[in-house]
Amino acid sequence: MKKVLIITYYWPPSGGAGVQRWLKFARYLPENGWTPVIFTPENPEAPVQDYTLNNEVPDKAVVKKLKIWEPLNLYKLFTGKSKKSTLNAGFLEEENSNSVAKTISVWIRGNLFIPDAKKYWIKPASKYLINYLKDNPVDLIVSTGPPHTMHVIGNRVSHKTNIPWVADFRDPWTQIDFYDKLKVSRFADLKHKRLERKVLSEADKVVAVGENMATEFRKIVDRDIQVITNGYDKADITTEHIQYPEKFSIVHVGSINADRNHSDFWASLSFCIENVEGFSDDFELILVGKNDVSVTRDIGKYGLSKHVNFISYIPHNEVIAAEQKAAVLYLPLNNTPNAKGILTGKFFEYLASGRPIFAIGPKDGDLAHILKETGAGSISDFEDQEGMKKDLITFYKAFRNKCLTCKSENIKIYERSELTKKMVELFESVL
Structure with a gap:
């Protein structure tokens, strides 16, 4: 060899x-x-x-x-x-x-x-x-x-x-x-x-x-x-039957630094809680990993604290199983000059989970291209609060109708x- x-x-x-x-x-x-x-x-x-x-x-x-x-x-x-x-x-x-x-x-x-x-x-x-x-x-x-x-x-x-x-x-x-x-x-x-x-x-x-x-x-x-x-590693994907989520759980795995902390996202969640029937009762946000102080500050500012569950770390061999139990997977990109080229490793594990992805980043970047290519979710520009609200509501309505699914087509190449x-x-x- x-x-x-x-x-x-x-x-x-x-x-x-x-x-x-x-x-x-x-x-x-x-x-x-x-x-x-x-x-x-x-x-x-x-x-x-x-x-x-x-x-x-x-x-x-x-x-x-x-x-x-x-x-x-x-x-x-x-x-x-x-x-x-x-x-x-x-x-x-x-x-x-x-x-x-x-x-x-x-x-x-x-x-x-x-x-x-x-x-x-x-x-x-x-x-x-x-x-x-x-x-x-x-x-x-x-x-x-x-x-x-x-x-x-x-x-x-x-x-x-x-x-x-x-x-x-x-x-x-x-x-x-x-x-x-x-x-x-x-x-x-x-x-x-x-x-x-x-x-x-x-x-x-x-x-x-x-x-x-x-x-x-x-x-x-x-x-x-x-x-x-x-x-993603196919060996990391659980073959156990995953039940349909009981809560409209939005899950993020990994760290959120200040550049990934988007105030329009928190504002969109706050809007849905206040204006979309049933959203407040069904919604939970699970943040797995370390978060910048600005994240906890904004969660409090937008009145989201009671809906958020912080988890410090999950061993990697349990990550995809945790992602598969989510209703929606949250993926914020850094709002920085190189945002079009950011392709985080966790994105591909998100793809493997088979759950829909709610991303925030450039709509003409590498991430957006693969999302479109695979049909794995949606992406909104950094300050497109109306687009974020629309996507969140679309995902939530599908959740309520028991039809929140994800295509994730042609992902074997990853x-x-x-x-x-x-x-x-x-x-x-x-x-």
Whole structure:
């Protein structure tokens, strides 16, 4: 069997969205003739721990770990957080924080830690891998980011060993939704962009998870960018009979940061509660995951508190089963310049659940295209409150009439096993 070295920051028992893509590829690589060799930090900073994910690591996988030093404890001390606290991604704040300390720390993050706060792992990780590969050769190297430090490591190791290298982007680099919040100076911006261009130019293949992201990369470098989306694992789908929901339950799985917190959504729910007969009695909103302080504030502001059930975390092996029990699945995108290209991993698991999706985002983006292609739900623009009300009422009336269903047509192409075959074809093309 051929071997592929996968350089990733996220690996079980780390939970959350970042771990899923390459855990699932690794799961199906052996049946496609490739042995995954995982290189990951021994002590990463993970927002959640999910030990059930260890069960998905294939027996044939080789996992190598190396300690990483990150300046996170300094950040926690500076911003008044405890050492045991975990840090959230995407500028999600669960409580009000010291604004001055936060502003300074964000400036340091954007201007001194380039490409990110994992940068101190670049030299030791590169040295370790170059030595390891002398006695343990592989056919191919893959780096997956963010954090984009993984790409810098992949670039260095490939250069020193002459092993082909694939750079896989789960999110953009300088086009990511929070880049403008990093308060980067002109000098730092140029350094970020030089590194980004270097990775995009020197990788043997570049992979993006969506068409819009690939288009933005092509504006930086004139080359082919392969699109291989995220997906769902058919092994995660329960075969048990799911009863029709007793409540008009709208479920969201994952974090909601400030950019995903849309006031028009809360206002639309409030309108339906006050004006649609039966809605108040039937409705419940279930939020699974961490939420920005602005979310809890708006829920109170619009008088929705008694209808909301907060659940901190569900192990990934229970997620789709929980989604299948929902009446409607809520999917808000970040209201940021790159919104057209956002395709979250949970979207594909939503597709697999067979429940209708109520999305908020650009009606000409990647998400809207797949929703239309599959007939899996509706999408309203960020400030289209009338459209949101109309869709909510349509879903509710169908619920009351016991006919709230979802087409979810032609979704097999998003199965993880099928996507792994596509990734393997790319591997073979590189060799």
